[in-house]
Amino acid sequence: xxxxxxxxKTILLDGKPLSLVTPAxxxxxxxxxxxHSYRYDQVRDPLDGQMKxxxxxxxxxxxxxxVLVSDPDGGDxxxxxxxxxxxxxxxxx
Numbered sequence: 147x148x149x150x151x152x153x154x155k156t157i158l159l160d161g162k163p164l165s166l167v168t169p170a171x172x173x174x175x176x177x178x179x180x181x182h183s184y185r186y187d188q189v190r191d192p193l194d195g196q197m198k199x200x201x202x203x204x205x206x207x208x209x210x211x212x213v214l215v216s217d218p219d220g221g222d223x224x225x226x227x228x229x230x231x232x233x234x235x236x237x238x239x
Contacts, residue, residue, distance in 0.1 A: 157225075163210050164212065167203055167215070168215055186202070187199070189227070199229075
């Protein structure tokens with residue numbers, strides 16, 4: 147499992163920064179044909195202490211991975227956590 151820290155406004159994964167992306171941001175990549183990939187890792191939910199999955203994206207040309215977060219205008223802007231590892235990309239759930 148990876149070690150995650152929240153340092154001010156930066157989320158660190160194994161000491162390296164993560165960027166944030168919303169589902170709408172990923173849809174924008176798709177619309178513009180920007181190559182990207184995604185994967186899931188397990189983290190402990192800070193609210194209930196249970197192990198859950200989060201989605202990490204890597205975009206061509208970006209130095210750091212992106213973690214999927216909810217839209218702050220329509221939600222709380224937190225990292226989206228899944229109880230079970232989704233079979234499909236999170237945008238199509």
